[in-house]
Amino acid sequence: MSDSIDVGDRIRIVSLPPYVKTAEPMPMLRPPDVIRVGEEGMVLSREPGDYWSVRMANGAYLLSSQYLEKVEAD
DSSP: OOSOOOTTOEEEEOSOOSSEEEOSSSOOEEOGGGSOTTOEEEEEEEETTTEEEEEETTEEEEEEGGGEEEOOOO
8 A cells, every 4th residue: 555545535445455344333254255345435534453443335344444445646
């Protein structure tokens, strides 16, 4: 990840984790195929341990920075 990510930034998935944790009041582990490489979303909040709450088309997930890249505005 070359640029710093901030709340409100658009991000792109660059690789998939072994599992995905939902960002809900009662989080659940989901298989990685609920998201796909190249999918874009928006950062909702920063979480402890270099994780981000990210809103994707099909829900909100907690993802580590290593799986994200910032989408630059054109």
